[in-house]
Amino acid sequence: MAPPAQCLDTVTGATGQNGTVPVIGHTPEKKMQCHNLLDADEFRLQGHQAILCTLVAARDRKLAEIGENRICDLVVYCSDQTHFAFRKAARIAGIQRDHCRAIHTCHSDMFALSPTELQAAMQADVDAGLVPLFLCATIGTTQTTAVDPIGELCAVTAPHGVWVHVDAAYAGSALVCPEFTYVIHGVEAVDSFSMNAHKWLLANNDCCTMWVKKPSALVAALGTEQEYILKDAASEGHDVVDYKDWNMTLTRRFRALKMWLVLRCYGIQGLRDHIRSHVRMAVAFEKMVRADERFEVVTDRTFALVCFRLRPQDKFGGEKTANDLNRGLLEEVNAVTSGPYMSAANVGGMFMLRCAVGSTLTEEHHVDDAWKVVQDQASAILRKMEIIYSSRPKGQGGLKIEKR
Known part of the structure; x- marks a missing residue:
């Protein structure tokens, strides 16, 4: 049976922009209710579109203050873990390539953006006569689901009048569960927030929701002077929102439906059960990894992703060969016909395997089976390593693991 959202794709494809109006509500400017999907300001194509539109709105608002001729002085900020969609959006918005600051993150901070490093970067730009414009913070980064400290970052940006956007493309779905709302502490201070319901909240691709503190900033940047259908309704005093003025697209599908x-089909409790079951399975996988002394969990697990690797072993070359060792493990795991498919990340110079629980069909026995495959392939690789290093002259470097 097709998921409920998929059944409506034909309907949404045939319904235009005006169809979104009955479902979508306004977000109060005093506080952004990021856990309430029905209060979303707009449903968009993808998260990158939300980033681009808010960046354009921030750009125009800032240039209205400092003069349009200073566009070359604008600087935007992110971490080195921010999705590349932000850098692409910055280029489209006219920000110079060397004015996009990707601030270095480190393992000790679990690869979250450091407020101290951000403050130093902004101050250096101000001292150089540049103008801080925009910060893209992330809740649940692509590679390791790191969580940037929203409240602390907003405290840093506030003195500079920087627009703060929160990209919660993946992890935003978890906010339906009260136990995860701590990750957005301080969100009341941000200017915009977006998440992709098609990533983890049972909506099929595409369905991005966005909240914005001041919709007027979007209208000022993206609005059109010519009015057509909605002009008469607005002149009669009706509270009409024309969403083409909030976005790049004009006619579009009825994604809100x-x-x-x-x-309606799952209810809030059903969605919470869905998220919690995935997190519960990820927790179980994490426990199995920690119970095997050959492995280590590389980053803190916050949601339903476990980043792990075989521990570096001195007798096999330590850190120098650890990445090749784990790269070989990933290839062997994914080569098992009936086994799991895992992805990888290379963060902070460490190559790690990623076990992401996200399919609606995943059950506990699948997670158990996946771990068994990882263990078996690890045992086979380590046996090969023992043979290779036992026959190698002392001090000879290099590592090559032959494929099956």
Whole structure:
């Protein structure tokens, strides 16, 4: 049986922009209710579109203050873990390539953006006569689901009048569960927030929701002077929102309807059960990794992703060969016909395997089976390593693991 949202794709494809109006509500400017999907300001194509539109709105607002001729002085900020969509959006918005500051993160901070490093970067730009414009913070980074400290970052940006956007493309779905709302502490201070319901909240691709503190900033940057259908309604005093003025697209699919149907079919408790079951399975996998002394969990698990690797062993070359060792393990795991498919990340110079629980069909026995495959392949690789290093002259470097 097709998921409820998929059943409505034909309907949403045939319904234009005006169809979104009954479902979508305004977000109060005093506080952004990021856990309430029905209060979303707009449903968009993808998260990158939310980033681009808010960046354009921030750009125009800032240039209205400092003069349009200073566009070359604008600087935007992110971490080195921020999705590349942000850098692409910055280029489209006219920000110079060397004015996009990707601030270095480190393992000791679990690869979250450091407020101290951000403050130093902004101050250096101000001292150089440049103008801080925009910060893209992330809740649940792509590689390791790191969580940037929203409240602390907003405290750093506030004196500079920087627009703060929160990209919660993956992890935003977890906010339906009260136990995860701590990750957005301080969100009331941000200017915009987006998440992709099609990543983890049972809506099929595509369905991005966005909240914005001041919709007027979007309208000022993206609005059109010519009015057509909605002009008469607005002149009669009706509270009409023309969403083409909030976005790049004009006519588009009725994405809010499929999100509404997901909410109606599953209910808030059903969505919470869905998220919690995935997190519970990830926790179980994490425990199995920690119980095997050959492995280590590289980053803190916050949601349903476990980043792990075989521990570096001195007798096999330590850290110098650890990445090749784990790269070989990943290849062997994914080569097992009936086994799991795992992805990888290379963060902070460490190559790690990623076990992401996200399919609606995943059950506990699948997670157990996946771990068994990882253990078996690790045992086979380590046996090969023992043979290789036992026959190698002392001090000879290099590592090559032959494929099966």
